[in-house]
Amino acid sequence: MYKMIIVDDEATTRYGLRVCVDWNAYGIEIVGEAGGGEAGLQLAEQLRPDIVLTDVKMPGMDGIEMVGQLRRRFEKMKVIFISGYDDIEYLKQAMKFDAIDYIFKPVNLAELLQVVQKVVDLSKEEKGQQDILLQMSAKLRESMPLLRERFFIQLLTDDKGQDAHVLEKRIEFLDLSLPLASLYCTLIVSLDNKASILGQMSQKETELISFSVQNICQEVVRGQLFGYVIEHTTGEYVIILQLTNDEEQEEIFSLVAELKVKLHDFLERFIHTSLTVGVGSCVHHLKDLSYSYRTASEAVQMKLFLGNNKIITVDDMETGRNVDLRNIHTAVNALPSLLKKGMEDKLLACLDALFDEIAHYRGMTQHHCRTIALQVLSGASHFLVEYDMATETLQQQERKLGEVLFQLETIYDMKLALSEYLVAVCRIVGEKRSKKTHEVIDRIKAVIREQYPMNLTIDDISNQVFFSSTYICLLFKQETGETINDYLTRTRMEQAKELLVNTDLKLHDICFKIGYAEPGYFSKQFKKMFGFSPSEYRDIYSNS
Numbered sequence: 001m002y003k004m005i006i007v008d009d010e011a012t013t014r015y016g017l018r019v020c021v022d023w024n025a026y027g028i029e030i031v032g033e034a035g036g037g038e039a040g041l042q043l044a045e046q047l048r049p050d051i052v053l054t055d056v057k058m059p060g061m062d063g064i065e066m067v068g069q070l071r072r073r074f075e076k077m078k079v080i081f082i083s084g085y086d087d088i089e090y091l092k093q094a095m096k097f098d099a100i101d102y103i104f105k106p107v108n109l110a111e112l113l114q115v116v117q118k119v120v121d122l123s124k125e126e127k128g129q130q131d132i133l134l135q136m137s138a139k140l141r142e143s144m145p146l147l148r149e150r151f152f153i154q155l156l157t158d159d160k161g162q163d164a165h166v167l168e169k170r171i172e173f174l175d176l177s178l179p180l181a182s183l184y185c186t187l188i189v190s191l192d193n194k195a196s197i198l199g200q201m202s203q204k205e206t207e208l209i210s211f212s213v214q215n216i217c218q219e220v221v222r223g224q225l226f227g228y229v230i231e232h233t234t235g236e237y238v239i240i241l242q243l244t245n246d247e248e249q250e251e252i253f254s255l256v257a258e259l260k261v262k263l264h265d266f267l268e269r270f271i272h273t274s275l276t277v278g279v280g281s282c283v284h285h286l287k288d289l290s291y292s293y294r295t296a297s298e299a300v301q302m303k304l305f306l307g308n309n310k311i312i313t314v315d316d317m318e319t320g321r322n323v324d325l326r327n328i329h330t331a332v333n334a335l336p337s338l339l340k341k342g343m344e345d346k347l348l349a350c351l352d353a354l355f356d357e358i359a360h361y362r363g364m365t366q367h368h369c370r371t372i373a374l375q376v377l378s379g380a381s382h383f384l385v386e387y388d389m390a391t392e393t394l395q396q397q398e399r400k401l402g403e404v405l406f407q408l409e410t411i412y413d414m415k416l417a418l419s420e421y422l423v424a425v426c427r428i429v430g431e432k433r434s435k436k437t438h439e440v441i442d443r444i445k446a447v448i449r450e451q452y453p454m455n456l457t458i459d460d461i462s463n464q465v466f467f468s469s470t471y472i473c474l475l476f477k478q479e480t481g482e483t484i485n486d487y488l489t490r491t492r493m494e495q496a497k498e499l500l501v502n503t504d505l506k507l508h509d510i511c512f513k514i515g516y517a518e519p520g521y522f523s524k525q526f527k528k529m530f531g532f533s534p535s536e537y538r539d540i541y542s543n544s
Contacts, residue, residue: 007040007054037061192308194235274309342430
């Protein structure tokens with residue numbers, strides 16, 4: 001219900017206005033009457049009505065003066081003036097107070113109802129607008145944490161800086177305690193291996209982790225210094241510290257130490273990971289906070305070279321020497337040839353040298369290091385395809401490693417992941433080489449066993465096994481411990497023993513039958529191997 005008072009010096013007019021309209025039907029309740037301006041002013045101040053229906057011309061304080069005073073106190077109050085035809089000049093003056101409308105005496109009921117409806121409609125419209133404003137204000141209050149977070153992110157990332165006046169207004173609107181001229185320092189708390197760990201969690205679990213980490217950070221900050229905590233990106237939390245003097249800079253490291261202990265306990269218990277803290281440079285004005293944030297971010301990125309679970313400051317950010325990609329490309333290109341030879345130790349040594357070279361170039365980005373690691377993986381992949389060794393198992397390992405490399409944050413982890421894969425490839429290559437070697441040795445022996453009676457040479461054998469004579473000589477000696485000629489001679493001598501004992505063939509016939517052209521040379525070789533001449537061997541073993 002809207003509350004209304006009637007102010008008129010004529011009692012009959014007040015009575016008539018009260019009873020001639022069904023005010024309840026319009027949602028209006030008449031809560032009081034007054035016979036003059038002073039009484040009307042007191043009544044309005046006491047009852048605070050929504051609507052004042054008042055005469056313009058009254059003895060003492062007239063309606064104009066009364067409304068003038070009410071307007072200064074109750075801006076939203078609706079006013080309807082009643083005026084006689086003789087009071088036009090009064091009415092003109094009264095309408096300066098933004099009255100809703102006016103009616104003339106004697107009051108016409110239809111005209112009065114039309115004005116009343118106008119007042120009600122306007123009041124409903126304003127009520128609707130007020131409700132909307134209240135809803136918007138409520139939503140604004142609900143959105144305040146998000147608005148503050150956006151403000152902080154802009155403050156951290158805007159290198160140009162904001163106008164000081166605009167900055168102060170935004171700080172006041174967001175109800176933040178951030179003096180422009182003060183000492184500030186930014187810390188970044190970054191969960192280690194966040195991409196792989198948080199990627200396996202549900203959205204609810206991720207939000208709970210984020211909420212808990214921010215609460216722990218805020219609790220530690222509140223216990224030692226003053227500051228704000230936000231989550232900038234998933235798994236990365238920014239702490240903005242406002243320091244009152246230079247001495248408080250020393251307390252930053254005490255705060256970081258406590259922060260790391262408390263967060264480590266929580267993270268190990270719930271998601272089994274560690275964290276890296278980057279400590280940015282201190283700045284002396286809020287508009288320079290982006291510089292502090294940038295140095296903190298660069299510090300965190302140094303985990304690429306220094307490893308996870310560290311507190312990294314600006315002092316730890318060595319620049320290293322200038323990048324010479326030739327050394328890196330040489331090492332990358334050398335790896336496939338070592339794979340081909342199955343040289344596991346040399347392969348790992350080459351990989352160590354490659355990543356040692358990368359570690360010297362502190363200016364390298366994570367993206368660049370990851371690209372080099374992917375080049376190593378690509379080189380191994382091409383090698384496997386070229387030599388028809390790309391098994392389904394290796395291809396699955398390759399795909400998985402490709403995905404993992406995009407999640408790893410340190411060169412140590414990248415090297416470790418590549419080492420495991422390349423060792424697996426190297427061992428398969430070794431198995432293939434070993435199997436292939438045995439096949440070549442077996443083929444050489446088979447040729448010798450089948451063709452020893454002929455005038456068989458190393459070149460004859462190499463042509464039949466499709467490898468060079470030098471290669472088969474080295475391979476045979478390496479795998480069997482004897483030369484091909486030794487094996488050929490031993491095969492012939494073993495056959496000679498069989499023929500001497502089990503046949504009556506003459507010595508020169510046996511000599512020709514096992515591939516020798518000179519009986520004397522045959523006898524010399526036989527005695528050298530067995531300690532007896534062919535005749536002595538026959539005499540001894542044929543009689544037994």
